[in-house]
Amino acid sequence: MESFHNLPEMKRDxxxxxxxxxxxxxxxxxxxxxxxxxxxGISKASLFHYFGSKQDLYLYLFDFSVxxxxxxxxxxxxxxxxxxxxxxxxxxxxxxxxLSRYAGMTDFLAARYTExxxxxxxxxxxxxxxxxxxxxREFFIGIDLSKFKPEVPVAMAINAVIWISEGYVRxxxxxxxxxxxxxxxxxxxxxxxxxxxxxxxxx
Amino acid sequence: MESFHNLPEMKRDxxxxxxxxxxxxxxxxxxxxxxxxxxxGISKASLFHYFGSKQDLYLYLFDFSVxxxxxxxxxxxxxxxxxxxxxxxxxxxxxxxxLSRYAGMTDFLAARYTExxxxxxxxxxxxxxxxxxxxxREFFIGIDLSKFKPEVPVAMAINAVIWISEGYVRxxxxxxxxxxxxxxxxxxxxxxxxxxxxxxxxx
DNA sequence: ACACCCATTGACCGAATCGGTCAATGGGTG
DNA sequence: CACCCATTGACCGATTCGGTCAATGGGTGT
Numbered sequence: 001m002e003s004f005h006n007l008p009e010m011k012r013d014x015x016x017x018x019x020x021x022x023x024x025x026x027x028x029x030x031x032x033x034x035x036x037x038x039x040x041g042i043s044k045a046s047l048f049h050y051f052g053s054k055q056d057l058y059l060y061l062f063d064f065s066v067x068x069x070x071x072x073x074x075x076x077x078x079x080x081x082x083x084x085x086x087x088x089x090x091x092x093x094x095x096x097x098x099l100s101r102y103a104g105m106t107d108f109l110a111a112r113y114t115e116x117x118x119x120x121x122x123x124x125x126x127x128x129x130x131x132x133x134x135x136x137r138e139f140f141i142g143i144d145l146s147k148f149k150p151e152v153p154v155a156m157a158i159n160a161v162i163w164i165s166e167g168y169v170r171x172x173x174x175x176x177x178x179x180x181x182x183x184x185x186x187x188x189x190x191x192x193x194x195x196x197x198x199x200x201x202x203x
Numbered sequence: 204m205e206s207f208h209n210l211p212e213m214k215r216d217x218x219x220x221x222x223x224x225x226x227x228x229x230x231x232x233x234x235x236x237x238x239x240x241x242x243x244g245i246s247k248a249s250l251f252h253y254f255g256s257k258q259d260l261y262l263y264l265f266d267f268s269v270x271x272x273x274x275x276x277x278x279x280x281x282x283x284x285x286x287x288x289x290x291x292x293x294x295x296x297x298x299x300x301x302l303s304r305y306a307g308m309t310d311f312l313a314a315r316y317t318e319x320x321x322x323x324x325x326x327x328x329x330x331x332x333x334x335x336x337x338x339x340r341e342f343f344i345g346i347d348l349s350k351f352k353p354e355v356p357v358a359m360a361i362n363a364v365i366w367i368s369e370g371y372v373r374x375x376x377x378x379x380x381x382x383x384x385x386x387x388x389x390x391x392x393x394x395x396x397x398x399x400x401x402x403x404x405x406x
Numbered sequence: 407a408c409a410c411c412c413a414t415t416g417a418c419c420g421a422a423t424c425g426g427t428c429a430a431t432g433g434g435t436g
Numbered sequence: 437c438a439c440c441c442a443t444t445g446a447c448c449g450a451t452t453c454g455g456t457c458a459a460t461g462g463g464t465g466t
Contacts, residue, residue: 003442030233032424043444048426156394160367163374167366191359195398206413235453246415251455408466415460424451431444436437 001060004050013101015040015050019061020104028058028117055119062123065102065109072098082144084158085193091139092165092189093182099169100178147201157196164188204263207253216304218243218253222264223307231261231320258322265326268305268312275301285347287361288396294342295368295392296385302372303381350404360399367391 004012018040022031033054037044051057076094081087099106112124140158148154168185194202207215221243225234236257240247254260279297284290302309315327343361351357371388397405 006442026229026233030229033426034423044425045427045444045446046442049442049444052426054425152394152398153390156391159370159374160363160391160394163370164363164366167362167370171362171366187356188359188363191355191363192398195355195395209413236455237452247454248415248417248456249413252413252415255455257454409464410466411462411464413460413462415458417457417459419456420453422451422453424453425449427448428446429444430446431442433440433442435440 001051001056011042015042015047016061016064017102017104019057020065020102020108023058023061024104024107024111027111028115028120033057058120059123061108062112062127065105066127068098068102068105069109080142082142083147084143084145085161085189087139087143088161088165089182089186089189092169092185093178096169096181096185097178100181147197149196149198152196157192161189161192164192204254204259214245218245218250219264219267220305220307222260223268223305223311226261226264227307227310227314230314231318231323236260261323262326264311265315265330268308269330271301271305271308272312283345285345286350287346287348288364288392290342290346291364291368292385292389292392295372295388296381299372299384299388300381303384350400352399352401355399360395364392364395367395 004015007015015036019036022036022039025031026035033047034044036057037047040047047057051060072094076097077090081090095106112120115124145154148157165185165188168188169181172181172184207218210218218239222239225239225242228234229238236250237247239260240250243250250260254263275297279300280293284293298309315323318327348357351360368388368391371391372384375384375387
C-alpha cells in the first residue's frame with residue numbers, strides 16, 4: 001500500500017480513475033482486476049502488489065473518495081449564504097472540481113447504494129450510520145425561500161434546478177477546465193434565478 | 204423463438220424486463236444468461252430454449268425495442284404542433300408509457316452506444332446508418348421559437364426542459380401509473396412555460 | 407386409460423475467466 | 437559490482453461462462 005503512494009502522480013490518478021469507472025459502471029462483483037489493470041495501463045500483478053486484494057482496493061477507493069469529498073467541501077463551502085442559488089452553485093463548483101481530476105468518483109460513490117456484495121455490506125452500512133446523515137436535508141436549512149415568486153411551486157423549482165445541474169454535468173464530456181464548466185453552469189442558474197425569483201431580488 | 208411468443212403475457216414481459224435491465228446495467232459482455240434467468244424467475248435452459256443463444260437474445264431485444272418505440276411514436280404523436288412544450292410533453296408521454304410496461308427498455312437502447320462487443324458491432328452500426336438519423340434535430344423542426352421571452356437564451360432553455368424531464372423520470376421510482384406520471388411532468392413543463400414564454404402566449 | 411407432445415429444467419460439458427501467487431527480470435542506487 | 441525493489445508474464449485451483457441434453461411432467465386427443 002505504501003508502494004502505491006510512492007507512485008508518480010499521473011500513474012496514481014490513472015489507476016484510481018480506472019478503478020472508479022470500472023466499479024461505478026459494472027459494480028463490485030462484475031468488475032475484474034484485469035479490467036481495471038487494462039484500463040489503467042498496468043499489469044494485473046501490479047494491482048495486487050499495490051492493494052493486496054480486490055476487496056482492499058475497493059475499501060481504499062471508498063475511504064479515498066470520502067476523504068476527498070469532505071476535503072473539497074470543507075475548503076469549497078465558504079460563508080453559508082441564505083441564497084439558494086449561490087449555495088447550489090458552490091456545491092456544483094465543488095462537484096465539478098472533484099470530477100475534473102477523478103471523473104468516475106461521484107458515480108462510484110453513488111453506486112455504493114446499489115451494491116449487494118455481501119463482502120461489502122458491513123463497510124457500507126457502517127458508513128451509512130455514522131457519516132452520511134441526510135445531506136440533502138442539511139443542505140437546505142437556513143435557505144430563504146421567500147425570494148421565490150409566490151406563483152412558482154418552490155419544491156418543484158428546487159428539483160428543477162438540481163436536475164438541470166446534474167443534467168449538465170452528465171451531458172458535458174468537455175471536462176477539460178473545471179472553472180469553465182462552473183461558469184457555464186452558473187449561466188443556467190442565472191437564467192433560472194431570473195425566472196423564479198421576485199424582481200426585488202434580482203440585480 | 205415461436206415458443207417464446209406462445210408464452211403468457213406476464214411471463215413474457217418478465218423475461219424481457221429482466222433482460223433489458225441486465226443488459227442496460229452491465230452491458231453485453233458482463234451480463235450472463237444465468238443473471239437474466241434468475242431475475243426473470245425461469246431456468247437458464249429455458250432462456251436458451253426460447254432464443255437459441257445469448258447473441259440471438261440481444262438481437263431480438265434490439266429489434267423488439269426499435270419496433271416498440273416506433274409504434275409508440277406513430278400512435279402517440281398526433282398533429283404536429285408548433286409549440287415546443289406540447290411537443291415535448293407528447294414525447295415524454297410516449298416515453299413514460301413505454302417505460303411503464305418495459306422499465307429498462309430506454310436504458311437498454313441508450314446503452315447500445317457504449318457497447319464494444321465485436322459480435323454486436325455489425326448490427327449496431329447497421330442500425331445507426333439507416334434508421335436513427337438525427338432524431339433530436341428532427342424533433343425541433345417547425346418549432347415556433349419566437350414564443351420565448353427575448354431575454355431567455357433559447358438553447359439553454361431547451362436543454363433545461365429536456366434535463367428536467369429526464370431528471371424527473373430518472374428520479375421517479377413510482378412508475379405505477381403512466382398517466383399520473385405524465386400529469387406530474389406536465390406540471391413541471393407548465394412551470395417552465397410560465398417562466399420562459401412571453402405573457403401573450405400564456406393562457 | 408393410454409399414447410403422444412412439448413415446455414421446462416437439473417445436471418453436465420469444455421472453455422474461459424476469476425482472484426490471487428510467484429519467480430524471473432531489469433532499471434536504479436550506493 | 438552487489439543490492440534492492442517495482443514490475444510483470446506465466447501460472448494456480450476454483451468458479452463461472454455459453455451452451456447441451458436427457459429426464460420429467462402436465463396437458464391433449466382418442
